Amino acid sequence: MNPELINTLSEQELTAIDAELAHVPCKSAAAIDALKIVQEYRGWVSDDSLHAIARHLEMSADELEGIATFYNLVFRRPVGEQVILLCNSVSCWIKGCDKLQRTISRQLGIEMGETTTDKRYTLLPVSCLGDCDHAPAMMIGKTLHHDLTPESIVRLLAGD
Numbered sequence: 420m421n422p423e424l425i426n427t428l429s430e431q432e433l434t435a436i437d438a439e440l441a442h443v444p445c446k447s448a449a450a451i452d453a454l455k456i457v458q459e460y461r462g463w464v465s466d467d468s469l470h471a472i473a474r475h476l477e478m479s480a481d482e483l484e485g486i487a488t489f490y491n492l493v494f495r496r497p498v499g500e501q502v503i504l505l506c507n508s509v510s511c512w513i514k515g516c517d518k519l520q521r522t523i524s525r526q527l528g529i530e531m532g533e534t535t536t537d538k539r540y541t542l543l544p545v546s547c548l549g550d551c552d553h554a555p556a557m558m559i560g561k562t563l564h565h566d567l568t569p570e571s572i573v574r575l576l577a578g579d
């Protein structure tokens with residue numbers, strides 16, 4: 420993250436957000452895309468970033484915060500280089516995602532919601548990733564992993 424951009428949006432962010440605005444009927448309809456764009460550039464969406472986005476979309480920061488909170492893939496706290504999104508919806512629950520969580524916690528030394536001290540990984544829960552036929556599933560960064568076992572998790576995290 421570039422610290423100079425704290426109170427404003429960068430040219431690239433504005434260009435990407437404005438490209439989204441061209442496809443929506445009102446500015447607030449681009450809220451999720453705008454949050455995702457800023458997150459892509461900065462890793463997470465700070466309060467200052469959220470206010471800057473809200474100003475650009477001519478909506479209140481509270482309204483945008485509500486959207487960011489509802490959409491749980493917008494990170495409102497700093498996260499590690501890689502975010503592990505462990506699915507905890509029904510199919511994955513039945514297939515033992517709790518065991519996977521314990522394995523990850525043991526291997527990385529973090530609980531759900533925490534970031535490793537080397538800032539490499541953040542572990543977060545997520546609802547269904549749409550891969551229920553191959554539960555349990557999780558994402559590491561942008562890569563979906565499925566049919567997971569505690570053993571495959573150990574290999575994944577060791578070799579990643």
Ligand code: FES
Nearest residue numbers: 506511548550551
């Ligand atoms: S319930 Fe986990 S991928 Fe659908």
